[in-house]
Amino acid sequence: MSIEWETVIGLEIHAQLATRSKIFSGSSTAYGATPNVQANLVDLGYPGVLPVLNREAVRMAVRFGLAIGARIARRSIFARKNYFYPDLPKGYQISQYEQPIVEGGSVEIWLPDGARRIGITRAHLEEDAGKSLHEGLGKQSGIDLNRAGTPLLEIVSEPDMRSAREAIAYMKKIHTLVRYLEICDGNMQEGSFRCDANVSVRHKGRHEYGTRCEIKNLNSFRFVERAINYEVARQIEMLEGGGSVVQETRLFDSDRNETRPMRSKEEANDYRYFPDPDLLPLSLDEEFIEQIRSALPELPDQKAVRFAHDHGLSGYDAGVLTASRDLADYYEAVVALLGDEAKLAANWVMGDLSGFLNRDNLEIGQSPVGAKQLAGLLARIVDNTISGKIAKEVFEAMWEDRSDADAIIEAKGLRQITDTSAIERVITEVMTANPAQLADYRSGKDKLFGFFVGQVMKASGGKANPAQVNELLRKMLAG
Amino acid sequence: MTLTRRDVEGIAMLARLEISEAELPVYAISLSRIVGFFDQLSAAATEGVEPMAHPLENQVQALRDDQITESDQRDRYQGNAPLVAAGLYLVPKVIE
Amino acid sequence: MTAAEIGRGLRAGKFTSIEVTRHFLERIDHAGKQLNAFITVTPERAMADAKRADARIARGEGGPLTGVPLAHKDIFCTEGVLTSCGSRMLSNFVSPYDATVVERLAVAGMVMLGKTNMDEFAMGSSNETSWYGPVRNPWDGSKVPGGSSGGSAAAVAARLAPVATGTDTGGSIRQPGALTGLTGFKPTYGRVSRYGMVAFASSLDQAGVLAQSAEDAALVLGLMAGHDARDSTSVAVPVPDYAAGLGRSMKGLRIGVIREFFGEGLEEGTGRAVRTALEGFSAMGATIVELSLPNLPLSVPTYYVVAPAECSSNLSRFDGVRFGHRCKDPRDLLDMYKRSRGEGFGAEVKRRIMTGTYVLSAGYYDAYYLKAQKVRSLINEDFRRAFSEVDVLMGPTTPTPAFAIGAKVDDPITMYLNDIYTIGANLAGLPAVSVPCGLVDGLPVGLQIIGPHFAEERLLAAAHAWQLMTDWHRRLPPLFA
Structure with a gap:
């Protein structure tokens, strides 16, 4: 034993x-x-x-x-x-x-x-x-x-x-x-x-x-x-x-x-x-x-409890975000600028932002993307100007040339397509280009729906609003 | 209380003092006498008595402002050093 | 001439500081070697100081001691000058800074003649432990001058300097003062800054003066004393004008006579001289009360635990790395430490370092160090009780007049017992002064006056009153008259 x-x-x-x-x-x-x-x-x-x-x-x-x-x-x-x-x-x-x-x-x-x-x-x-x-x-x-x-x-x-x-x-x-x-x-x-x-x-x-x-x-x-x-x-x-x-x-x-x-x-x-x-x-x-007591700052544990309670974050997330005062301050600044959307802010701060900081061995204080810039980017997700996926691309560009999200979205033409007729035009093109798949779908192969979504997104350069694509595609495929 | 040669060797080691073979017994005798002389302290009734580390009772430590008041005086200070190189005080190799 | 008299003469234009300084430098030149009172003489510095002082006096500036020469015990750091502390360890040490005491006396315009011999690191009662050899007592060259400020005492007694600084850890100003016929003043612990004074036992060390008179002691003390931000143990109590307080009457002064100071071991002639002095104070209108300090007999063993404990730690900085002696060709680091320190320190210093190391070491701390600090509390309490009944305490400074060089070097306990009457004041941090009160077989003996904390004025007034009615302090060693 x-x-x-x-x-x-x-x-x-x-x-x-x-x-x-x-x-x-x-x-x-x-x-x-x-x-x-x-x-x-x-x-x-x-x-x-x-x-x-x-x-x-x-x-x-x-x-x-x-x-x-x-x-x-x-x-x-x-x-x-x-x-x-x-x-x-x-x-x-x-x-x-x-x-x-x-x-x-x-x-x-x-x-x-x-x-x-x-x-x-x-x-x-x-x-x-x-x-x-x-x-x-x-x-x-x-x-x-x-x-x-x-x-x-x-x-x-x-x-x-x-x-x-x-x-x-x-x-x-x-x-x-x-x-x-x-x-x-x-x-x-x-x-x-x-x-x-x-x-x-x-x-x-x-x-x-x-x-x-x-x-x-x-x-x-x-x-x-x-x-x-x-x-x-x-x-x-x-x-x-x-x-x-x-x-x-x-x-x-x-x-x-x-x-x-x-x-x-x-x-x-x-x-x-x-x-x-x-x-x-x-x-x-x-x-x-x-x-000295009266001048003490909010301590990490107190901050974590507040984040969990007020922002609806998990205990784990709150712990990660409060591990350094600078990180917590950054996160809070993003939330304040966004007005709400604490979860979105938390995911970005712990995800993409932390990943890039680690990759480049930077402290939060040295981040090329400041809290204001990140909030600007997230605001474009919230108002549907860009998708979450495009946002990652924009973030990378912001990291490289330290410019604002809006400038990059404009310069690269990444604004999301929300014009119904424009999306319909793309769908028509895709349907014309894939007659066999269209026939199969119409004969009952529902699984091909995903294929069409992919093709439409690809043809739109990823810019078509995914929700609208879904809705219009369902209607048009049905014939 | 009698201190042996070995006691003296141990103390001398703690105090980093080279004591020759010939001196060891001499120090053993005089230190034994001195320590023996201290034994009369044990007669004093000190139960409940606070040890007195300082003659200034009720005086407390003054505090200094956190200010840099010193400038580089290295060369002047190293004028007294037995061995220096490149601004460092040199000693036989330290083995950790 | 006393320092005060020289000061008055300088301001009256009777002579210049340059003349006075030259006079003392010549006396040092003639008699200095014989007494071995100085380790370093600084004639260039002295003449430069004197020149500046003369200019100040000519402008009507400066104070009562501007232009008056003095000697510093070689324990005080003096910028650009060898500061050896009587040790081989520091026989190559040129201090890059001035001690606060040195700085203050220089600012007051006093002229530094040089640095006086002393027991190595102030550890001794006979000035025989100095690396630079023993100092001889001007009253009898075969006798010790006392220690550890033996060089300062011999220098002033032989009038090689009008006044000198000293330090007193267990009696090192008062005891040599008594044995050479001087006024030796040790202030309250914390009264004078210890910054720049090479430490022996930090909770006991205190700087003071070896002077020809109470007036001189008052003047010099007034310049030395006061708070120093660089010494955390220096006290922010205002410094009174000590000289102005000298005239106080002795009428109604309550004097306590410590019974324990008149027991076995007190040499007969010394005891007689001290009793005669007490009668003198009585005649001046003071009342004499006999009282007992029952724990005082434990002061010697207490002191010889506490002081070595502190010294063992204070002297650890002498390791041959940044300053001081380093042995030749060390084999390794340990060898460098052991031989540098073994060679750099003399036998008595090594003995005290080992004693101190022992009493602090694991298994012995409680029995010796802690016990001694508790007994120290008891002794302190004895003094406090005494001072609730009397204004000052009086008794002999030493048990005997000066003893022969070599008489006690081989017996540490007998040597330590020299300090039996002086140590109590150090343990309790009290001010105390020794004033000459007679000659026994041609050798001076001293009356010790101890006061409560910060009662310097009272002690100086008593010493001054005594010196107004006697001339013991004006007697000169026949060879130096």
Whole structure:
């Protein structure tokens, strides 16, 4: 009898907060600068310098906390996490340990088999480290400290996820949320949003957790999925082979598609956390918190409920359309311009528009077809100027040359034929050209009706109004 | 409380300090004495007492406006660095 | 001449800052090597500062100390000048910026003569742990000047500088002040910015002054003190005119005498001098109350847990990557860390880093670090209770006069016990001053006055009143008279 295994996953997501300056210094946080030009004395950990906390970073952490229904600590403490690493200038990272700024809270994720709520243990403020570069430096590594001191919100989940798919859904949910809140740009390639995954397995039905491994620094949804799946298989194989899982920190190698132990973490860590004496307790009053609460935007879940309720969309559609604030805004703008027709707008936004964006690797904000243009196109479907099929052709043209639907319809002569006599003329031509089929139809082969519709549409260049074609054709074929 | 050579080795490793073979027992003795000296703290009745991390009671953290106040001073700062190339601080290869 | 007197002379046109500066630079040149009081002398900078100061004075600008020379403890970052902190680790470190204290005193027109020797990273009570060698006590060259601000103390005591900055983490201004016959003032924690002061123990470090008189201390403190946005722990309490408050009467001042400070270990002559001083205050109309701070005897072990814990973390930035000493030809990263730090730090600093690492490490944090922070609360509470009954506390600054160089270097506990009377004020963040109150076998001893938070004016007034009725602060070491 084979044992059924259950996977247990918890994620620690690191979101770089979108402040202009660093969490404890006035250096720029802009990405991509020449090495070390954005590392000032505080970021470099020079002797004698001291940290001063950035108000905006605090505000952003509170925004997140309020959005997930967490407790906002009225008093939180900064601590030092001590370890040596070349990209950690002071030999300690300023973080929060015993009293984080955000505690508790949860988010809901949508899966094919329904919704699940994932608990969030805590979210705390800390500073990012610099980067070690290894290419082209021989036996040396180069240290770039531009990133050192960038504010991070570390969001720690409960071990509530049971599969890589759930972990991805959760991570995407947080990704959506931080961008809605405008506290993180979510750019995973630039490392603005990344995570560590704690993975363990246990016999299904067991209560206690298995020994976990922590996989560090996963910076794409795909890597999270692959790393977790690899790690789960590795742990199960190990346990089924009579071995045991060693608690350790592992690194995901995306080229080899496997995880391996991190050399630098082999030695047992003892971070010697203690309250940072250079920083005083962070105290937040009600007014500060209320101000942030009152300025919160509509959150994705609230928006999805509204879309489902007011627009009659399915839960799935509402979820897709609210996955990013920009996409939701685009969709809403189209609906507003059209006046109604939410379903039509939703289908186009999720279908053709999203397809083209994906194909060209564009963000919604970069779409060559704006909300106004798309609404213009859909209005022509609604008023029967063009058919849905022709609309796809028009859309493609709009995408290429960024012009309006009406201009393309005119220029290409795609306006739908609704003139009865013109359609009748085409039908007559088709009947004359296909005498055998006509005879068969009239002798009872009803199925040939479709053949005639096709021929008429073809002869009209697809422009004949399909409803009228049906009606007239039925009449004329009958003789 | 007596610290052994191995204890000292472990602490020195955490603190990244090279301690020679000859110095190990010397530090073991002096650290043992120092830690032994701390044992008198255990006599103090501290139940329910809040630890004091700061002499400034009732003072809270001031917050800074989110403004960029620093400009590029890399060359000046790297004047103190033992080894740099192409604007990077160089160290023996980091193995992750 | 005191700093205040030099300032008055400059403004009266009796001499110029250039003349005064040259005078002190010559004294440093003659006696400096013998005492080893300075790590760096900055004559060009000093003459340039003096020239600017003379111009300001000629225009009728500047304040009471414009044009007055001073020396900075080598723990303060000074732009373009070696800032070694008494360590091999920073023996090649030229600071790219000025500490707030340095900047403020420069803006006030004071003239920087150089940087004074100190215990390595301010860890020591005898100035014997410096990479640059021990400092000698001007009163007796075979004796220590105290530490960690030993160079500043020796420099002012021998009149190589009229006044000097220092820092006090566990007594490092008051103890050398007492052992060299100076007024050593440590302000309330947060009163003076720590920005640019190389950190030893961040919750205890505080900058202050080693001066010839309470008046000098008041003037310099007035320039140093005040809120600094770059130091989150600096306090936004207005800075009073300390010099203006010096004349206050001692009548009705309630003085608490800490019973625990007069027990075993207090050298007889020192105790006698302090008791005589108390009688003096009584004669000026103060009332003397004896009281007990029962947890104070635990201040030494408490301090030697907390300070090393903080130092072990503060000194992690010295890793040979961005500044400071790096070992030759490291085999790998770990070797670079271990040897750079092993070579860069001296024995006492390593001992404290290891002590601190130990008390913070898993399994020991609660028993040592957390316990010590709780005992610190108890000690703080003792002080609070005392200050509900009295205005100031008085007692000896040190248990004995200056001891011989080499006498205690091999025994850390005995060395640590030197700080037994001074550490309490650091743990509670209180202002405290040591004033000369006698000579024991030709060596100075100090009276310590401790006040509640932000009672600097009260302490300075008491010190000043004492100096109006005595001349201990005017005595010079015979060799430097």
